[in-house]
Amino acid sequence: MLIKIPRPPKSAHDPTRPATSLLKAQVDHMHEAERQLPLKYRTDIYVKALRTEADAAEYIREVTEAVHKAHENAERMRRVRERKLEIVAAAERPRRKSAAKTKGKGKGNAKLKRK
Amino acid sequence: MPTGLDQLKHIVVLMMENRSFDHMLGSLTAVNPAIDGITNDLSNPDTTGTQIKPQALAEFQSQLDPDPDHHFPAVDLQIFGGDTSAGRQPNMQGFVKSYFNQQHDVKHSQKIMYYFAKEKLPVLTTLALEFAVFNRWFASIPGPTICNRAFAHYGTSFGRVDLNPLYINEPFKSIYNRLISAVPKRTAKVYYYDTTSSTMEVANLLQNQPELFGTFDQFVKDCKKGDLPDYSFIEPNYSDHETDAGEEIASDQHPDHNVQAGELFIATVYQRIKDNPELWGNTALLVTYDEHGGIYDHVNPPACVADQFTASANATGTGAEFKFDRLGVRVPTILISPWIPQGTVVDRVFDHASIPATVTKFFLGDYSPRSPRETNADVFIEPQNGAGDPKRNLLSLTNMRNDCPDFNV
Secondary structure (H helix, E strand, O other): OEEOOOOOOHHHOOOOOEOOHHHHHHHHHHHHHHHOOOHHHOOOOOHHHOOEHHHHHHHHHHHHHHHHHHHHHHHHHHHHHHHHHHHHHHHHHHHHHHHHHHHHHOOOOHHHHHO | OOOHHHHOOEEEEEEEOOOOHHHHHHHHHHOOOOOOOOOOOOOEEOOOOOEEOOEOOOOOOOOOOOOOOOOHHHHHHHHHOOOOOOOOOOOOOOHHHHHHHHHOOHHHHHHHHEOOOHHHOHHHHHHHHHOEEEOOEEOOOOOOHHHHHHHHHHOOOOOOOOOOOOOOOOOOOOHHHHHHOOOOOOOEEEEEOOOOOOOOOHHHHHHHOOOOEEEHHHHHHHHHHOOOOOEEEEOOOOOOEEEOOEEEOOOOOOOOOOHHHHHHHHHHHHHHHHOOHHHHHOEEEEEEEOOOOOOOOOOOOOEOOOOOOOEOHHHHOOOOOEOOOEOOOEOOOEEEOOOOOOOEEEOOOEEOOHHHHHHHHHHOOOOOOOOHHHHHOOOOOOOOOOOOOHHHOOOOOOOOOOOOOEEOO
16 A cells, blocks of 8 residues: 655745744754853854754754764864873783793892892 | 564664644544544634535645744644643644734634545655555654654653754764664664755764764665664654755655655665565564644553652743653654554654654663653564564554565656
8 A cells, every 4th residue: 555645835935934932942952052062162152042943943053963964073172082091001011021020030129139 | 383473684764854743644534434533523623613624635844935934832832722820731733823812813723623535646655655654653742843753752842842962972873873782782773855954863973973974875885785783773854955966855745845745765765675575574663743733633641650850830931830740742653664554543642752762772671771752652563572562563464465565656
């Protein structure tokens, strides 16, 4: 059974329609989210001036993309930090080994000297 | 004997916006009397005292403008008809009065009683008649969108009855966080339409991007590859906007957005799942609406167990506090799976807290802490571990149906 669905007319699309209370609430939520982002990710859009659906949509897009970017950068930084820790850990291991060898040879070892 | 429940691997929820049960599905009583929709004895008084009957005159757009009020005080008037006495009971007699308050136009206020003729909504009415339609699925709160959607994500709105945005550091985890932090780990995703429409679940967007979020394009790809997470929550397009690809029309059906665009979106979600035969056999799709949007429905919302939060008299705007001990107005809800017998009508009481309750019980089993409202909410899919009652299993067929409809999307 194939059911045909009528498409909405082209005139149904109206981005100049005043933003609904829901869209305004979403803008408020996004504004709250934007305020929690580091300064470099924030938009310079004045939310109280947003009137139409297109205005609201544009702001919502900018903040959503900023949140994405902030998360991506934070993730990248986390990976860099983890990599650095791995390198440091790897570098420290042989150093300890050679220190032990030095201890074994009795050069400059305080404990051995005290003995 | 194994039933469809034993095949189930994915649960998908699509939550639309602001339409009541009678408005969208009320016409179906004429087709199947078991569906509790529009009958001849229903009416609401207008401000002149004239009784206004529901009429099948609903239009796709430009009729419910301005957007009918559905904030807490307006819904209180719609449900109780203006009765503020201590022992009051719901009577669903205040819808026309409430809409009149916005424009003071008697004729215009009567339009809140209009419902769609069956032929105008081929997608929603077909799905309701073909699969399981819920006669008693209510919004969680007699109030607006965000707090109702919160019940679908958290099983509570943490005491809020308004559009207050963020639910960070609250005592109960979202269903998504429960799943991704489970051992063994489960998968979950919120698919919003695109970055311009984005999500109403901003708290999780901040905390769990990108693990928990994808766009609708991603959903379509995931369906094709058979890569859907265990649990998916889909958000429609909330705004008319432009993208590089062209015009995007709002598909949420929120007044005054075009209802046909929403029909097309619902059909697309359904069809993309159905187009992958393996996915179709192991997925259940729930289509529901966050709240009634101020539009007429005739069924009294029942009392329910109180939540552990209370909204102050100041927050409700009615002069009385609210203990979250009554559900909101009834909304259209349909459960879709090829394992559901055609023409199933469910009379048990549900609300949006049933969504995290069901998903939690199905994928994680016993879980705490959860809100009192969620703990007491009924589940629409029985757990797979054999603890469920076979009589309550909606995916009860032992052979998968091959007569399910297709839409030209």
